[in-house]
Amino acid sequence: MLKGFFNIPEPKNEPVFDYAPGSAERAKLQEAIREARAMEVDIPMYIGSEEVRTGNKLPLSPPHDHQHILGYFHEGDKSHVEQAINAALGAKEAWETMEWEQRAAIFLKAADLIAGPYRYKMNAATMLGQSKNAYQAEIDSACEIVDFLKFNVKYMTEIYSQQPPISGNGVWNRTEQRPLEGFVFALTPFNFTAIAGNLPTAPAMMGNTVVWKPAYTQIYAAQVLMEVFKEAGVPDGVINLIYVDGPATGEVVFNHPDFAGIHFTGSTAVFQTIWKTIGENITKYKSYPRIVGETGGKDFMIAHKSAHAKQFATGLVRGAFEFQGQKCSAASRAYIPSNLWEDVKKYMVEDLASIKMGGTEDFGNFVNAVIDEKAFDRITKYIDNAKADGLEVIAGGNYDKSKGYFVEPTVLLTKDPMYTTMCEEIFGPVLTIYVYEENNFEATLELVDQTSPYALTGAIFSQDRYAAQLATQKLRNAAGNFYINDKCTGAVVGQQPFGGARASGTNDKAGAMINMLRWVSPRTIKETFVTPTDYRYPFLGED
Known part of the structure; x- marks a missing residue:
């Protein structure tokens, strides 16, 4: 087994293509859109090593052309939530004990796949499935998700490198960052493909295994993300992608003793309901779950x-x-x-x-x-x-x-x-x-x-x-x-970590080390080299 202190490639923000008339990227994206519109995809759930097709097929259409069918996804039920949780727990030991640089390599590869060969397929899926124009898709489903993956690897290494500065004579103090005990639930919104990719991968990068439920209106692009993750080498069971009704999913997830945390983006009302449910079920869990959410805004x-x-x-x-x-x-x-x-x-x-x-x-x-x-x-x-x-x-x-x-x-x-x-x-x-x-x-x-x-x-x-x-x-x-002196949108990973407080969420700042720290549980280790053999302290001596 290789041992060493490894330096990762220094992350830089992914350049944003402008898709100007006559540009090569414009032609490639237009071709990807034509190809996507010319076919109907059949989208399964991904649970463990299985592609699960239930036969309960629901259509996916562009919001700007709702009579056109892009494809169908297979909707699941509570049994598939249980199956996904079991797959996540089954994959946990091997994944959390994998060396951190191996996990880093997987997600760095995913970033380069999206920036390169998958860029236009990812953008086309976001444009068609979520009705984003070319530029809005580019800054989301190409650049931001690439930035999340690359910068989060950097934050992961910084977290692991943080150690007690002083050990003292005959003592060695050190800290390890353990994944959470159990599985993490990622509940992702329709509006940003990058958020749909970041919410399951941030906990996974820190050694957790994940059950991921995207918004139904984002499944078309979520399928492409999952395709990338599998090609990048994410092992079976580490990220399990399910399409199940929200309340049915919650009934299983929030009653499970191994529920360890939720990574959420969505409405304030839903998040408050989730928080209340977790509180009511708190005695059922092995640990206090991490609750991380970005919600509404005015x-x-x-x-x-x-x-x-x-x-x-x-x-x-x-x-x-x-x-x-x-x-x-x-x-x-x-x-x-x-x-x-x-x-x-x-x-x-x-x-x-x-x-x-x-x-x-x-x-x-x-x-x-x-x-x-x-x-x-x-x-x-x-x-x-x-x-x-x-x-x-x-x-x-x-x-x-x-x-x-x-x-x-x-x-x-x-x-x-x-x-x-x-x-x-x-x-x-x-x-x-x-x-x-x-x-x-x-x-x-x-x-x-x-x-x-x-x-x-x-x-x-x-x-x-x-x-x-x-x-x-x-x-x-x-x-x-x-x-x-700027508009209130357009936060960039590594430059303006994103999140708010009050009714807008827990302000755990997606795109920052703060967020990554939420998915680990530190353990402090003190090792004494020469152990005392006498209980008596010097002050006990006679004058």
């Missing part, structure tokens, strides 16, 4: 009176409407000083008038469809209610689901800073604006902080450094990721 952007109107307008258009506002970090409420409002409105209306909406296959479309009919109905109800309540529609406000689930980028203007769409998470292309008196900046900061229960992302635009400093201080608990 993300804000505020401009000071010194801000550049065009910069702020551009930040709002990008921050609110990229990927149809279906990002946890998307701007959904904005606070604009009265001296800038007319200019910001003009620039936004001009930009939105030039935006095209349609399928992802046409690279000229900036806006695509929302994820499914349920989301469409929820989002459009907010729009209809706002119209009925007399809010001014600055732009958009229309929608159509006859071919795909299309909702126009919609900008609402409210005179009530506590109106529903300023407070509740919509998770769609709806931005609500409140115009404040330009000299009431500090009071408006208080309003921003108190309006929403969430605290995920936020941004201040200001050319006045005192104002930027004040906002940074006043809003220190209002956002886990805070931006100065």
